[in-house]
Amino acid sequence: MNKFTSKNPKFEHLRKKWIARHAETSQNLIDKHARHIAATSLGGLMLLSTPGLAMSTLPAEIAPIEQTKISASSSNNALLASELIDKLPNQVEKLNSSQDDAIAALIKKDLNIEVKAEIDNKRLNRTYGVIGGEQHLYRYPGDTVHNHARDAQDWAMYGGSGIAPGLGAYGYFTPSKESMTEEIEMRERYYLAVQTFLSPGFSERVGEYRDFYRFRKMLVVNPKTGQAVVAVIGDAGPAQWTGKHLGGSPEVMHELGYAGGPRKGPVLYYFVDDPENKVPLGPIKLIEKLAES
Numbered sequence: 001m002n003k004f005t006s007k008n009p010k011f012e013h014l015r016k017k018w019i020a021r022h023a024e025t026s027q028n029l030i031d032k033h034a035r036h037i038a039a040t041s042l043g044g045l046m047l048l049s050t051p052g053l054a055m056s057t058l059p060a061e062i063a064p065i066e067q068t069k070i071s072a073s074s075s076n077n078a079l080l081a082s083e084l085i086d087k088l089p090n091q092v093e094k095l096n097s098s099q100d101d102a103i104a105a106l107i108k109k110d111l112n113i114e115v116k117a118e119i120d121n122k123r124l125n126r127t128y129g130v131i132g133g134e135q136h137l138y139r140y141p142g143d144t145v146h147n148h149a150r151d152a153q154d155w156a157m158y159g160g161s162g163i164a165p166g167l168g169a170y171g172y173f174t175p176s177k178e179s180m181t182e183e184i185e186m187r188e189r190y191y192l193a194v195q196t197f198l199s200p201g202f203s204e205r206v207g208e209y210r211d212f213y214r215f216r217k218m219l220v221v222n223p224k225t226g227q228a229v230v231a232v233i234g235d236a237g238p239a240q241w242t243g244k245h246l247g248g249s250p251e252v253m254h255e256l257g258y259a260g261g262p263r264k265g266p267v268l269y270y271f272v273d274d275p276e277n278k279v280p281l282g283p284i285k286l287i288e289k290l291a292e293s
Contacts, residue, residue, distance in 0.1 A: 076226075081224060092129060137167070137188055137234060168234050191235065193247035196209065215232040219269070220267050
């Protein structure tokens with residue numbers, strides 16, 4: 001056997017290390033580019049509107065952010081991407097139970113998150129599909145898109161996505177602005193629109209399934225880069241004719257690396273098995289030293 005073929009164990013190990021490093025570098029560049037645009041675009045507006053204002057005097061929250069240097073370590077997200085290569089079909093299609101089990105095991109090993117394709121005898125119509133960008137959702141009566149921004153940079157990055165004209169499938173996230181909490185804010189910030197209505201058995205037990213899916217935690221993974229985010233189901237959709245299988249908030253799309261261009265791409269998505277509510281919402285970024293070759 002040729003020692004340079006992919007069947008050679010040593011070559012395969014080196015190949016996966018290279019893929020992981022390449023994916024990590026791409027992820028860092030994407031994140032740097034998005035943040036640089038957000039910071040410099042707002043900073044540029046201030047420079048134009050305020051004569052004599054130097055870049056050094058800009059507030060810290062809108063000053064350009066330097067790229068984090070890539071160390072001699074590799075992210076587990078990139079490692080996951082390299083290990084998913086042989087587990088996924090060439091086309092974005094429904095996976096069988098064996099494929100789901102193998103992928104769930106990889107996610108547990110690399111990201112240390114327990115996920116399942118089925119919980120309480122309920123499962124979505126698929127676990128591998130195309131995600132598309134969504135707008136912000138109204139969290140309470142009187143909410144505006146401006147209220148969603150935490151600071152100037154946050155507004156520059158996500159404010160342009162706008163806010164949906166109507167409520168999500170589950171209505172407001174909370175009855176009033178006064179009842180807002182950090183948990184509720186995070187639910188809208190990292191929400192998914194999922195085709196829950198296509199779940200097997202949904203039409204026979206609509207109320208039961210609606211309650212089950214409302215704010216149900218899910219892990220979404222970009223299989224090309226390993227970028228991953230924990231989010232909740234906050235809406236139903238998109239329609240089947242769109243060709244997309246789920247949607248993500250502006251923040252979800254950013255963390256998956258799909259905030260630019262066509263704002264869509266393939267993802268894996270599974271229920272997070274978290275009965276004690278210990279897994280926080282937001283991006284999953286784990287670093288682990290690569291073994292010496």
